[in-house]
Amino acid sequence: MKLSIEVSRDDAKPEQGPARVGWFLTEEKGAVLFDAPERVASRGASRAHAKSAARCPAVVQMESRYFMVRCPYDLHLGFGRDKDGKAVLINRAGTSSTIRGNKIAQVVTLVSEAEWRYADRPTIQLALPYCFIADEPIYLTQLAAFAHYRTDPLPGTIFGGRFPLHIWPRPLMWAFEWHQTGKDLVLRRGEPLFYVQFETHDPARAVQLVEAARTAELMGYMNELAAVTNYVNQTFSLFEAAERLRPAKLLSERIRD
Template identity: 45%
Template sequence: MSWDDYFAEDAGAAEAEGRGKSRTVTVGWTVKWDAKGSAIWAPPQTFSRSDPKASSAKSIQACPAAIDFDRRHFVIPCPVDLELAFARDAQGQLKLMDNDGEKSAMRPQGRANMFIVQPSNEWRHPERPILQFTAPYVFVADEPCWVVQTAPHLHWFPEQRPGVQMGGRFPVHIWPRPLAWAFEWYDISRPLKLKRGEPWFYVHFETENPGARVRLVEQEMTEELDGYLNSIIDVSNYVNRTYGLFADAQRTRPAKLVKPK
């Protein structure tokens, strides 16, 4: 069997469907942003390329494995223009600054609403600060589905960021909490530059049927979803190992949460 035949048939999908597992999984997305200015959060975008037409049938543009991999990713655009940098004060302590100063597109209150520097005792390394940005995208599903958040590795950036994005994975059919964007700053001599509209991070989804397609739809913020979200948001402020709460959350979860707009 050729690779074309293998992927064209979505190997294993028919067998999984026969076991009662869907070939299409609907995932709702919405934004839970309590501050004003919710228009800054753009809809997730299906990843796409603008490559020239393939000149050969063996070109990477025609590779079924590469095509299948790409089309499973969704791009979350960056919401702001911002350039941050670290400096040391007179006591040698690191201090985060907005490099644009008075010309910054963001006011201090906006920065305070959007991100924090994690306490140094929560860093993975004493010389690598961790920033955590609000990224209030909520994904929800009514059948088993995990969201996977990664750095935008399919895009090329002329100037690389001075650290690494910290990824994450959790079940959105049980725990549809808002995302966050966490950045571990390796080279504090270099600024972190974020540009509105550029790829900020990706999400893709894992389902019980590996061959299933995900249909991403804008979600209505129903009373049921809002109430369920409020029961699980910020629980990490009170307990460790929040994964241990999944069973309790599932018992109180409404039977149906997904409701497309």
């Protein structure tokens, strides 16, 4: 089914000019913790030489197509099992943690062991309020911050996903598979947490990221899609139904005073 698009800016067709993608937070509570997504760039790299890698068109093109989301929290976690053998997370920071102990469970969740992809790799999820939306067919891919060097490598891998953000706007989460359970997981506020990449029909088109307004139409549509993963296994099978419910226009740029 073809998505009907309402043109709202200078009567431009969706395929002309940059592809506009909106980002927003699902709620305003604690919004100051969450930085705006940033375009990936080699900051501080030398461009003095004409043949510098920092000036290579292929490198510049690649970097321009990834946007980075920074970690909003400081976390120092260990993995263990209680006296009954149940998998548990351990707050290694203890009383020195920047997050109150009774709030950590609201931020990070250890997925039920029956749902792990591999029996020896615990899965944790970091809840985040970041959402993306577009008014033309665009796919979002979430992936690791592969261009960021860590002096203390993560003891596992993150796994993201790919979905059509124009009909399936949903809060992203950071999902992590813990390969080395004997090694602690340390996340630092402000460090790159993950990247997002946007795919359009024309791979040569640039992407313009703007802050989106949380309009009544957008939030109402998201409410119609909310929590369906609790009731079906293959949410992609709902895309056609979601497209029928979708208002023609969901992306309105937020104008701050």
